[in-house]
Amino acid sequence: MLGAMGDLARYRWIATNILPHEPELRGWLRRRLRAFADNDIDDFIQEAFARIWAADFALIRNPRSYLFATVRHLMGEYARRSRIVPIELLGEIESLNLISDEPGPERRLSARQELDALRAIVAKLPPQCRQVFELLKFEGLSHRDVAKRMGLSEKTIENHLTRAFARIAMALATRTLAGDPPDLKRTADETDADDRGND
C-alpha cells in the first residue's frame, strides 16, 4: 500500500538505496569542487538527506539518480543565491547532471566485503570505544548492562558509543571501494573540459 511504509522501513529503504551511493557522491564532490571544504560537502549531503526523507519513496525509480539530482538541485540553489559563485561551479553542476543520468556501476559490496570493512574500522577505534560499541551493537547488551559491566556511568557509555558510531559512520561514508574499476569514476568527468590541473 502506498504511503503505508513505517519509519523503520523508510530508514531501511534509505540504508539500502541511498547510503551505498554516498561514498561515490562524496568522492565526486571532493574531486570536483576543490573550492569547497569537507564541511561544505557535509552540508550538501545533510540537506540532500532532508529532502529525500520528505519524498515519497514509492515514486523513486532510480535512487542513485535521485540522490545525485537532489544534490545538483541544491548546488543550483546555492549558486543562484550566493553572491560569489565560483565560475566553474556552473559547469560542475552540468557534469553532475550527466553522471546522475547514467545507470551507475554496481557499487554494492557483498555482505562479506562490508563486514571486512566494518571490522577494519572497528579495529582502529580506541579500545574502550570499541568495547562499548561491540557490547552494545553486536552483543545486544543495553546501555545499563554495558555501564554495569565496565564500571562506567551511562553518560560515559553514551559518549563512547557516540564517538564510535560517528567514526564508523564517517569511515563507511567516505571509504573508497577497492573493487571499483578506476575508469568508472571518470566516465562523466571526461565528457567536459576536465583536468584543469594538467596545465
Place this chain on the structure above:
Amino acid sequence: MKPMPTTVETIDELAARWVVRVDAGDLSADEQREFDAWLRADSRHLGAYVRARAQWIDLDRLAALYGRGHAQPHSPSCEPQRMTPAVPRRRLLAAAVAGMGILVGTLSWTMLHRDRQDISSGIGEVRRIALADGSSVVLNTNSEVIVELTTQRRNIRLVRGEALFEVAHDKSRPFIVEAHDTGVRAVGTAFSVRLEGTQVDVTVTEGVVEVAELKSLSGAVSRSASTAPVDGIRRVAAHERAIIASAAPPVVQPVAPAEAQRRLAWKDGMVSFEGESLRTAVSEINRHNRRQIVIDDPSLASVPVVGVFRTTDIDGFIAAAAAALNARATVDGDLIRLQYASHPE
C-alpha cells in the same frame, strides 16, 4: 565566566549522539523537547539525523553477520580524546537553504513521527530492531511483525515466523503481541513468540506475561486498571513455555534456563539439537535456508540428533548428519535428499 569551548561537535556528530540516545530509549521530557528543537532548528539537522539513523539501523544487519564474542576485555579509556579539531564551521549553505528549510523541515517532522512499522526478515536472516519505546525485537528467519506504538499501548502483530521481545518497562502502556488469535501481554519482560500455522508457542525468559485469546485480552486491556485475574487469561512466568493450539486452552510447561537459551540460539545465528528427531532438526534448518533438505528414508527421520549448527550452514549440517548417521546426500536442484548409505539390518 565559563571559557568558550575549544571544540564544537559537527552536525553529523550531534546527529550520531541523538541516534544513540533515541536508541537507548527513555528520553526525558526535557531531552525530547531539546531533540525536537534541534531537529526543527535547521533542515541539515534533520537530514543528518535521517542519515545517521539509517546507518545505525544498517549496522544491525551487519551485526547479525559479525558474530558474537568479539568484545575485548578491559582497556584504557578513549574518553579524553576529541575527534574534532577546533575548526569554526563555515555556514556555506545556511543562507541558500534558509527559505526552503522551514517547509521541508515541517513536512519531515510529521513524517519522522509515524508510529506504525512493518518489519520483516528474509530467509536465513536474523534482524534486531530497537523500538522507539526502548524495547527491542529480534526477528528470526522469514518473519514479519507490524509494530504500532501509541500513547495508550504498544501493539505488535506477529504476522509470520518467530520473534524475541525484550520489553522496556512502562506500566502506562501495555505491550501486547498478537499471534493468530492469541494475545500475549507483558509489562517489562523478555519472551519469544513463534507462529506455526495456527499454533502459537510462547517461551518466557524473564518476568511474567499473560496469555489469552485476543478477544478477552483486548477486553481486559480496555478495562485496564483492574489487576484482578480475568477469565481465560493464563499467566506464564520466566522459565515456562505456553503452547496454544487453536481453540484449546494454553498448555503451560516448565522450561529449564539452559533449554530456553537453546531454544533462542537462533538469535545468535545458531541452532542446537539435543536429541530431537532428524525430522525436527531438518525442518528447523529448512526454515533458515532456501535450499531444502528432504529425508527419503522414514526410518532415518526418527533418529535422534545432537549438535550445534549455524542456521544458514546447510552444507555443514548435511555433512555432519551424513557422517554421524551413515547417510548419503544427493543434490537434486534446490533439494538435498538424505537417505541411508546402506540399509541397516
